[in-house]
Amino acid sequence: MEDRILGLHHITAIAGDARRNHQFYTDTMGLRLVKKTVNFDDPETYHFYYGNEAGSPGTILTFFPWAHVRPGSIGPGMATAIGYSVPAGSLDFWQRRFEEKKVATGPRAELFGETYLPFRDPDGLHIHFVEPKTADNRTPWSTKGVGKDEATRGFHSITLTLKDIKPTAEILTEVFEYKLLSQDGNHYRFITDAIDNSAIVDLFEAPGMPPGLNAGGTNHHVAFRVKNEEVLMKFRQKVAARGLQITPKIDRNYFFSLYFREPGGVLFEIATDNPGFAIDENANELGTNLKLPAQYESMRTEIEKVLPTLG
Ligand code: ZN
Numbered sequence: 001m002e003d004r005i006l007g008l009h010h011i012t013a014i015a016g017d018a019r020r021n022h023q024f025y026t027d028t029m030g031l032r033l034v035k036k037t038v039n040f041d042d043p044e045t046y047h048f049y050y051g052n053e054a055g056s057p058g059t060i061l062t063f064f065p066w067a068h069v070r071p072g073s074i075g076p077g078m079a080t081a082i083g084y085s086v087p088a089g090s091l092d093f094w095q096r097r098f099e100e101k102k103v104a105t106g107p108r109a110e111l112f113g114e115t116y117l118p119f120r121d122p123d124g125l126h127i128h129f130v131e132p133k134t135a136d137n138r139t140p141w142s143t144k145g146v147g148k149d150e151a152t153r154g155f156h157s158i159t160l161t162l163k164d165i166k167p168t169a170e171i172l173t174e175v176f177e178y179k180l181l182s183q184d185g186n187h188y189r190f191i192t193d194a195i196d197n198s199a200i201v202d203l204f205e206a207p208g209m210p211p212g213l214n215a216g217g218t219n220h221h222v223a224f225r226v227k228n229e230e231v232l233m234k235f236r237q238k239v240a241a242r243g244l245q246i247t248p249k250i251d252r253n254y255f256f257s258l259y260f261r262e263p264g265g266v267l268f269e270i271a272t273d274n275p276g277f278a279i280d281e282n283a284n285e286l287g288t289n290l291k292l293p294a295q296y297e298s299m300r301t302e303i304e305k306v307l308p309t310l311g
Pocket of ligand 1: 010012221223269
């Protein structure tokens with residue numbers, strides 16, 4: 001299993017107002033802010049990482065909040081819905097909580113025999129809370145408002161919307177070793193047996209869907225997980241061997257990454273487990289300090305002045 005893709009590592013999306021984003025994910029959804037840093041290419045913008053207590057791969061949703069971003073919309077060639085797994089029977093709790101907090105939810109629905117509650121974050125990002133068929137035993141982060149019997153366990157799945165699923169399915173099966181599990185209408189579920197959770201990619205074929213806009217409230221990229229840099233570089237060769245452009249290895253401080261655009265149009269990343277979020281903060285303080293990469297440390301005072309204060 002060591003040299004395989006181990007499901008999802010993280011998902012990165014675009015948000016508007018930083019405070020509103022922070023409030024929604026830490027309070028309403030009850031996630032832990034596991035890292036508060038800046039966009040390495042634009043240090044006057046935050047980069048937030050939300051996850052479980054340890055910030056485990058497969059639980060991490062990250063945002064670049066840009067105050068004046070224009071609202072985006074979903075379309076083919078994009079990751080269009082994030083699935084979080086929640087405990088069996090917890091959807092009533094979540095429905096009540098979202099009503100209290102004025103979060104619009106869609107009607108509960110079923111896909112591949114699993115019930116889910118669809119809703120959107122304050123920027124319009126599509127999220128599904130799914131009660132998975134098989135229990136998810138990952139340890140959650142709990143808060144005053146969201147106890148361990150309701151808290152999300154981490155990612156259940158990511159949905160990619162595509163004009164034609166075939167080229168993307170080939171990358172998933174031939175390079176990432178996923179298998180087609182089943183089909184439900186125009187939805188095709190792919191899964192890897194290399195890991196128990198965060199193991200699902202759903203492909204939704206929508207040939208007539210108009211193009212979307214990758215801006216506020218949409219996903220920017222989907223990162224798949226590997227154990228270490230050695231495995232990362234093996235996958236670099238496999239992707240390059242298919243004639244796809246792929247970046248060199250990039251140091252993201254908390255993991256090492258490669259990026260490539262899969263043939264269906266979605267930006268994929270492959271990211272390592274090492275070194276992890278505890279590299280520059282104690283596990284019990286994750287997310288409490290503004291962490292800057294070495295190249296911006298000398299600008300800390302100026303950076304802190306322009307970043308919005310969080311509640
Ligand atoms: Zn990423």
